[in-house]
Amino acid sequence: MNLVSYSIKTKGVLAFSRRLVTVFTRFGVSEERTRRSLDSMIEAVRAYDSAPTFFIPASVLGRSSGLIRRVQRSGAEIGVHGYVHNDYRGLSKDAQARQTRDAIAVFDREKIQFAGFRNPYLGWDEVSIEVFRSCGFSYDSNEAVFHDVVAVNGLASALADSLSRSLKLFQAIPYTEYNLRPHTEDGLVRIPLSIPDDEMLFDRLQITDTDRLGELWRSIMRRVYDAGGIYVLNLHPERGVLARGALDALLRKAREFALPVWVARLCEVQEWWRERAETTAQVTSAGDGHWRVEVIGSPRATLLTRNLTIEGSETTPWPGGDCRVMSRSCVVAAAAFPGVALSERTTPDVERMLREQGYPILRVASEAQAAGSVFVDRPEGLGGDRAERQHTASALVKVIEQGAAPLARIGIWPEGRRAALSITGDIDSVTIQDFFLRILEVRRFSAA
Ligand SMILES: [Zn+2]
Structure with a gap:
């Protein structure tokens, strides 16, 4: 399935048309806009003595390795987001392993260190865990815990449908069913992320007001603090400038509690989890x-x-x-x-x-x-x-x-520390060209 039909299936025709419009406003022909967005997120987290974790498909990295090396030198962590931006579910173990090894080869060639994997669309399955382990990853960041901070009852039915499609796509786990702590599966540290992410709020629920966004993320932080867990936020850098106010509000919130919240990159979280296991x-x-x-x-x-x-x-x-x-x-x-x-x-x-x-x-x-x-x-x-x-x-x-x-x-x-907060973001595309190349790349990989 190509990206167009995939997106239409999961987002609906209207949402996909809106997406096309936003692509032209959020990306440029050059790397400049994405560079500014990445810098904005890095700057926001640096004020809290930490840095974000970004995940990027190897094919996109291959076209923008200079930019990504610079981002890594600034202290941010870079993780693997597939070889191309495709869904692993339904692929055989061999195909998943082949694509993962191809991605690693690009990271190695471009001299980008990595420790973690996050699937495009959070599309992992039981086979993926074996693949990550056998390919030498220390952790994955795929399990999506859903916080019902937006009242579904009050939503127009089209928005409610869109929300339920994304919850299904992300294999969302209700937060009442998960203690928001990392855990280890056969040597792989698994670090849950919390949704709704920026994509769900902006594009599916059409909540674009920065104050409202910040309020929702702060309310998730409150829950995570009470549970003593980790809040892994996914903020796609394409909205890094747009959502900067909300990101600042979330980070400020993390400093307001009686006990400290650890703002950390995912690689540090996985290191700690291994140290703690001993x-x-x-x-x-x-x-x-x-x-x-x-x-x-x-x-x-x-x-x-x-x-x-x-x-x-x-x-x-x-x-x-x-x-x-x-x-x-x-x-x-x-x-x-x-x-x-x-x-x-x-x-x-x-x-x-x-x-x-x-x-x-x-x-x-x-x-x-x-x-x-x-x-x-x-x-x-x-x-x-x-x-x-x-x-x-x-x-x-x-x-x-x-x-x-x-x-x-x-x-x-x-x-x-009472809880942890990791600011992460998937760099799905750096330029407008990347966005359209995805359609071709994903098609080629489905046929391979
Ligand atoms: Zn992605």
Whole structure:
């Protein structure tokens, strides 16, 4: 399927005609407009001591490598957005691997370092994960978590249809079903992004007022902060100048909370996630209703506790009734093991997921032995399909982190940060020529 029919199918004829008009206003024959947009985003994030992460198809990179090298030298991260701007869903594993390796060859030739992959249209499938891993990627940024910040009831039916088409296209997961934390699948770190992105808001829902846009993104940031997760914003650089006010408002919002929000590139997030995976809160009995809790691993780790009396260590308050312990070890008074007691018959996938959350784990022979601790008994595992596994994991995390049982754990983010924010953008085209070349390139690749 070529881009025209693809776009019409997912956006509708009217939306596609509008898109054609905007292409001529947002891109130029030269790289100049895109360069200005990229610079605008880089400048906005630099004020927060960080930089954006951009994803670009290799074919576009090949035509604008000078510009992209300059962007990377400025501190921004560059990731791979396919060889051409096509959807991987429905391609065989061989075809996905071939196109991914071809993309890597262009990045290598143009001397652009990369760590991550994001699919055009977020069009990944189960096979893609194996391909990313075997091609040496450290992370992907494809899982789209949808925040219902726009009231769908109030929308005209054409807009509501357009929204539901894009949610389907992006395989959107409701935010109530996902805890907005990265996770690892067979060595690949997966970092969720949050939608609606700029494309959905501008072109599908026709919300173009910068103040309104900023308000919506700020409300997502609030939710992500409350959940202690990560907000990965996707702002296509073609709207980088147009949406600058909204981006500034979002970044300002991230500085307004009681606890710091980590503004970081995705490559730093994946590095941290690996470092954190090597870190545990080790719990040993100190006798007489006392336990010694010690961080083993990363010096950047944050130690959190709830429903415990901490002796001889300084603490500061943390949202949700938790405490942050300011030292790497402490002695706590608790009637029971301050971690998760797991029944013998609970499956390894559940244990892996719980360890990834940073909880100390103790296998117990019976529920009686777990008395007073959080007890998890799940012989059936997390679930049969991906949606079920996400739902179970999210629900378990809520029960454990909001419960009344004593709990020590490694916080999600480094150095006492409550949440994370990554500004990202897909550079689908640099020039008007790129936009039209996409139609030919995607057709050639579908036929290949
Ligand atoms: Zn794209």
